[in-house]
Amino acid sequence: MLDFKEIIAQEIEKATGLEKEELKSYIEIPKDTTMGDYAFPCFKLAKELRKAPPVIAEEIKEKLKIEASIIKKIEIVGGYINFYANNTSLVESVLKEYHEKQEQYGNSKIGEGKSVVIDYSAPNIAKPFHIGHLRSTVIGGALYNIYKFLNYQVTGINHLGDYGTQFGKLIEGYKLWGKEYDVESNPIDELTKIYIRINELCKEDEQVLENCRNNFKKLEDKDPYCVEIWTRFRELSLKEFQKVYDMLGSKFDSWNGEAFYSDKMQEVVETLENTGKLVPSEGARVIELENMAPCIIEKTNGSTTYATRDLAAILYRARNYNFDKALYVTSYEQVLHFKQVFEVAKLLGMDEKYTDGLEHVPFGMVRLKTGKMSTREGNIVKLEELLNEAITRALKIIEEKNPELEEKEEVARKVGLGAVIFNDLSASRIKDEIFDWDTMLNFQGETGPYIQYIYVRTKSVLEKAGYVPNYEEIQVSVLSDKASFEVAKTISNFEETLKQVADKNEPSILARYLIDLSQSFSSFYNANKIIGEDKDKQDARLYLSYVVGNILKTGASLLGIEMPNRM
């Protein structure tokens, strides 16, 4: 197809002698279309060429030779060179490419031969799967789908919190009061109660705390009683977590949690010992680090830590998945943890390829209007309940707006879950998220339900027409109006959008894109009569609607959102 950015970059390369791929990455698509369809910011070259940006712009423009059938006008504004695409050639090339690629449109080969490991979700056994884990599950899940779409070899890992001193506490609590609680039928709630109660006792009684620590040590040493209780906690918890994964459609290739590394940490400790950098500190053993707190490898009683397990996991993943990138999707509360772990990993003697590929993908906290959640105080919002509430609320809205709708429950499920997922992904991930039902369920806002609603419009217009026009018979020239052109231009940016998501590990770029595409379609829909004009116009506009609908559906499914056929 006609790749406008490519053509522009090629010409600027000829004019300046600078590297094309780099030039291409500078090209912007201005929000304000009076600034052209593509813009090249010359200030990026000012340093290299030692000239003022407007001067550079003039000089480049003089040398450009782009056919008017492709770029109809070139203008200089300040340090920018603005390019105005020839509407028809752009629309034509976009639709042609769509026709050739269909479902594969937007897909690229950048991932071929590359392996990426994504560590996400990772709730903690015997603790509630709360709203804080929702973001990791949703962001990690979106990245998982998008990397796959870009042809990476992807491994999704659920690094369950199934190990650590808290199990020493739980085992102690269970020993003391196990019979008082109905752990079998309501595991997470009951275990949480035990956990809260034992924590209280630990605060009062130093001996109990010591017993808990020893229980954990016994667990590491494979004491049969401790292992048996632990296994039960794990199985019961997973059964509950799976309910949430089923609702969200989450998939994992590996469920190796922290406990999986219990026999793999010795190697880490020994390797670190051999570097001479593992030093005693207040009874523990640590690695001192520059400009940050030391990383604790072994606690006072000889137990390993969360960090030691992550180090063992890095070795394991490098060996078994030969990763180019290893991503860790957690809240920003763990920024220091991963900085420490990634620094210490450099001492493990691995190829630099692996240590370079480690990347923390942090996200902001989810805040309810009532404040932050924490397990220890028992102020918990359970994710399963929350997702069910989203569905109930969506159903209520649908009943008001469209009481005649068929299969309301199924539509409500897609809309409710779509609203929560989109809300989680729509803002840049590092931002804190305020969880507000009215905002995320607003059908006219920048929301999941909005893109679903626009998708349904594309469906219903095609249904009303009763056919999908044949691409070969379409007169693209009738799509020369501004609104059609804007839709096509947005479509053409799909591939670049997905590449950027992978480059920055930022699914919000795709969420934003789907809003842009929906809004441009909405303007097109309002400006143009689709059915009932002459046949050429009707076919061309229908085809454009068809393409928009398909891309919205593909894009939404990459985010983990299902589209209803009506709503």
Ligand code: ARG
């Ligand atoms: N279980 C941890 C938590 O709930 C997250 C684990 C993240 N992954 C990792 N490899 N450390 O905070």
